[in-house]
Amino acid sequence: MKTLRARANTIAILLFAAAIFALGAVDLVRPFGVRFSDLTGRIVTLDTMIRIGILTIVVVGLNLLMGYAGQISLGQAGFYALGAYASAILTTLASRHGILPGMADTWWWPWLAIIMGMGLTGGFAYLVGRPILRLKGNYLAMATLGLGFIINIFSGEFPSLTGGNDGLTEIPRLRIGEFLLWPMQRYYFLVWGAAIAVILVALNIVNSRTGRALRAIHTSETAAATSGVDTERAKVQVLVISAMLASLAGSLYAHFQSAVSPNPFGFTMSVELVTMAAVGGLASVWGAPFGVATLYVISDVIKVRMEKVLPLQGGGYELILYGILLVLIMIFLPAGVTASGMQALRRLRRRRPADPGEQPA
Amino acid sequence: MNTDRASLEVTDLRKDFDGLMAVYDVSFAVDPGEIVSLIGPNGAGKTTIFNLITGLLPATGGSIRYGGKGLNGLKPHAINGLGLARTFQNVRLFGRMTVRENVMIGLHAKADYSLFSTAFRLPSARAQERMIRERALQHLERVGLADKAEDDALSLPFGQQRLLEIARALATEPNLLLLDEAGSGLNRPEKEELDRLIREIRNGGVAILLVEHDIPFVTALSDRIVVLEHGMKIADGTPAEIRSDARVIAAYLGEDIRDPC
Numbered sequence: 001m002k003t004l005r006a007r008a009n010t011i012a013i014l015l016f017a018a019a020i021f022a023l024g025a026v027d028l029v030r031p032f033g034v035r036f037s038d039l040t041g042r043i044v045t046l047d048t049m050i051r052i053g054i055l056t057i058v059v060v061g062l063n064l065l066m067g068y069a070g071q072i073s074l075g076q077a078g079f080y081a082l083g084a085y086a087s088a089i090l091t092t093l094a095s096r097h098g099i100l101p102g103m104a105d106t107w108w109w110p111w112l113a114i115i116m117g118m119g120l121t122g123g124f125a126y127l128v129g130r131p132i133l134r135l136k137g138n139y140l141a142m143a144t145l146g147l148g149f150i151i152n153i154f155s156g157e158f159p160s161l162t163g164g165n166d167g168l169t170e171i172p173r174l175r176i177g178e179f180l181l182w183p184m185q186r187y188y189f190l191v192w193g194a195a196i197a198v199i200l201v202a203l204n205i206v207n208s209r210t211g212r213a214l215r216a217i218h219t220s221e222t223a224a225a226t227s228g229v230d231t232e233r234a235k236v237q238v239l240v241i242s243a244m245l246a247s248l249a250g251s252l253y254a255h256f257q258s259a260v261s262p263n264p265f266g267f268t269m270s271v272e273l274v275t276m277a278a279v280g281g282l283a284s285v286w287g288a289p290f291g292v293a294t295l296y297v298i299s300d301v302i303k304v305r306m307e308k309v310l311p312l313q314g315g316g317y318e319l320i321l322y323g324i325l326l327v328l329i330m331i332f333l334p335a336g337v338t339a340s341g342m343q344a345l346r347r348l349r350r351r352r353p354a355d356p357g358e359q360p361a
Numbered sequence: 362m363n364t365d366r367a368s369l370e371v372t373d374l375r376k377d378f379d380g381l382m383a384v385y386d387v388s389f390a391v392d393p394g395e396i397v398s399l400i401g402p403n404g405a406g407k408t409t410i411f412n413l414i415t416g417l418l419p420a421t422g423g424s425i426r427y428g429g430k431g432l433n434g435l436k437p438h439a440i441n442g443l444g445l446a447r448t449f450q451n452v453r454l455f456g457r458m459t460v461r462e463n464v465m466i467g468l469h470a471k472a473d474y475s476l477f478s479t480a481f482r483l484p485s486a487r488a489q490e491r492m493i494r495e496r497a498l499q500h501l502e503r504v505g506l507a508d509k510a511e512d513d514a515l516s517l518p519f520g521q522q523r524l525l526e527i528a529r530a531l532a533t534e535p536n537l538l539l540l541d542e543a544g545s546g547l548n549r550p551e552k553e554e555l556d557r558l559i560r561e562i563r564n565g566g567v568a569i570l571l572v573e574h575d576i577p578f579v580t581a582l583s584d585r586i587v588v589l590e591h592g593m594k595i596a597d598g599t600p601a602e603i604r605s606d607a608r609v610i611a612a613y614l615g616e617d618i619r620d621p622c
Contacts, residue, residue: 223453225437228470
């Protein structure tokens, strides 16, 4: 049973990775002059794919926190911002002000900055997690909401450090030795390599002692505690993991955009992240990439098509749609799109052996 | 009798819910290998006492000691770690988990592999995980649920859910097991099975503290009975002593506790 599930996960990971890398290779090889975006009717571009990969990393973490442990976070964009700013500050200001000469200009410094960002964000999550995770339900939602706001507001202050509302620019591209991970066609592989590694790690956590404890906490914290689970520790642990993943994604975003500002990390982003997690399916690691992709594709389609059908001042159609989508999913597919799809698939597969026509001779 | 095992000593325990005295200066003890029952009318404070002992509620006053160690102020998982396990009046199983996984939660503290080794599936994590899975099955065998190991826990009939909860508690390897109305909602044969199981657990050296409404069931099983009324202890003794106690008879108000209903 268990080994079967583990093997299914391994196969799924391999297939998924193969598909992702094949898609990425299209733009590197350009067979018959075909570009990646041609395959999708110009709706999904390589740029979009990279953004999907980056947010997948955040949503996997959010899914561990919300879907498995049942602890809501409406401030996940805050941790995402911390990672982005950590990378931005450490890679631009250090060399600009001549701090750490000889170190800040090496190829490995930005990588070290990513790790330091994850460490800082994780440490921050640990400190706020202890008091915040004592709260439950709506109170926890409010507290995390506030946390997200505070980080967002702070990132707009202290111009000498964060660049204020204009943010920071000229964040260097990542490279390994002399090999530059840019243009986008190369960066794609870094982002999706990281995303797939994160999915793999999350699957391992879910199918382990820690993952089991989180699911138990979701149903009954008291029963878990009296069965020997240190529930407080487990909740803080998963918050720290989700914060570190968000931070990693933030760093990848900073090096992708080459600029950061407070704007993309506001409340809207936190809501989008929660919507993506719900669409993909809470308590489903695999749901993350599909949840993110679904929302991206829908909003891109809407941005492009709706403006022609129904011109609305300033747009904002996506937000309306996110709302509608979230309500519909909660009503009709509470397990999420991916999870519901998988269930349907499993039901089909189970029915099949009973059908004599399908049996091999 | 194992002399190295600990006794539970509850002394002048008090719980005040905003002026309402749910438990008022209650003292009693459970010695190693003993079966002790807490009985009393609804609202007598039985479940509150369980919640105080297992750390789910802070006591207002008094002390709870187990093996000489004070339990006041300890967190539930730490109290569990000292050898106290419990079940709940309204069974609290973990949904969306199999029968075996529920028991594996009871074994959570028996493994110590780190989150890091989990994340990267290091050999130490895998070996311990295998150990936990096998031990969970042994505990399921004790309560007769081994053949349901891979079923969804909440798909079990109610009686078996109670047994599963006991298996989960046993998995934490307690020296004292607190059963909160383990017999309620069970039919006659299920109750007989429970009686047999409780005796078997006790014969394995585990002391048992039982909250129960079914008086014949309690008197047949218990070494001692503690009777509560309005949060106060009104009697404490062997089943024979309790049966003839005038205050107990009065508390049950005409309900003849000598006669099996």
